[in-house]
Amino acid sequence: MDKFAFHLEMLFMPAEKRRSYKFIFWVVFILGGNLFFSCQNENCVSVFNNYLLVGFINADTLETGEIEFHKNDTIFYSVTAVGNDSVFYDKDDVLSTFTLPVNPALGLTTFSLEMIDSIRYDTLSLDPIDIDTIYYINPTPHTITVSYNRSQRIISEECGVEIAYTKLKVEEISFPTSNLTEDKLSRFNEVNIEIFF
């Protein structure tokens, strides 16, 4: 052990203190690596998701001449995306804000929103259960094409990969009036694109 003992004689400290310094040296020497590598904390937190929030807004002109904007409940026959078999929303969903998942494998996604032109109710009997509802769909669906930048990172070994969607741009939209309000896709957004409809 003498061979590996270290020498602090020249610090002119009492023998007891010297022993405690030796002890600290070996504790740090043996445990130091573990202590310092284990203190890096990683939080499994991500604010980003791939949901594009599209809000439908209605503008009313008041008697005073002021224009009042309010959320407009809207029904689509179906809301889909090019390259995805899922129907995100159908005629049963009456919403003012639609959550549309963008493609995580591409920097561009096109959504198709099929409009209902009219609804016909055929009453075959007096029993309301037998009412047959027929939807007449507009042959030309509305489309929204958005592009975005994808930035990848590993949050932690356990949490896995996060994609941050930023620099959102509306490349093409068939609705006459729209407004990009937030160019990042985040779990804390209220809406990314407002459509006046």
Added chain:
Amino acid sequence: MKYFFSILFLISACFNLFGQASRYAPTAVKLGVDPGTLGYMIFSEKRGFFEVEGDIDIDRFFVVANYGLSNYKLSEDTYVYENNGSYLRLGADINFMQRNPHLNVALFGLRYVASSFNDKLDYDTRAVIHSQTGWPNTRETISNPNAKANWYEMVTGLKIRVVKQLYMGFTLRFKFLMKIKGTKNLRPYYVPGFGKNINTSAFGFNYYISYRLPFRKKIIYTDSDNKVIEEKKK
């Protein structure tokens, strides 16, 4: 790597030629390795590294350089991350045990560190956090072929002579002001020499086993420049 020891010897040779009588003429070069690399080779499948250290002994100061090679790999079911690179630390230490006849060192120093690396991430899009959407799964690859990072370090540690000219010791590092350049959309998870890229600052720890190659006998001066102690042979 091939220039690392050459530069150290060249610097020390210059001091040797022009500083024969000077108090600040270098007296020795210490060359060392971090034996922690063996621990990682045995116990860690994720990380591997090899680090060498060299310093030039100039009175109570040391000019220090470290060079390291690093690889890091995370292999999970849904993603694989690979990182390979190298780093170079340059700086100086001051010895607070200058009067020790065994030439033990209690050091405090500063370093500038430059790291260059490449990294690559392969991942399944279905496994991306907060992204369960019904999109078909694809395997995506993204990489940084030529990324660079730099940061500064405050270091402290001890180096103790264990036998003849052989020293053992450790260095605690506080790494700060880390900046990464040359990346696009992939944020590196790991930076060689720095560790996980969680914050711009981090702590680190290295072991060293070093061998001291003296040029001449080290003379230890008091503050009034009187020679008081000479190197003690073990």
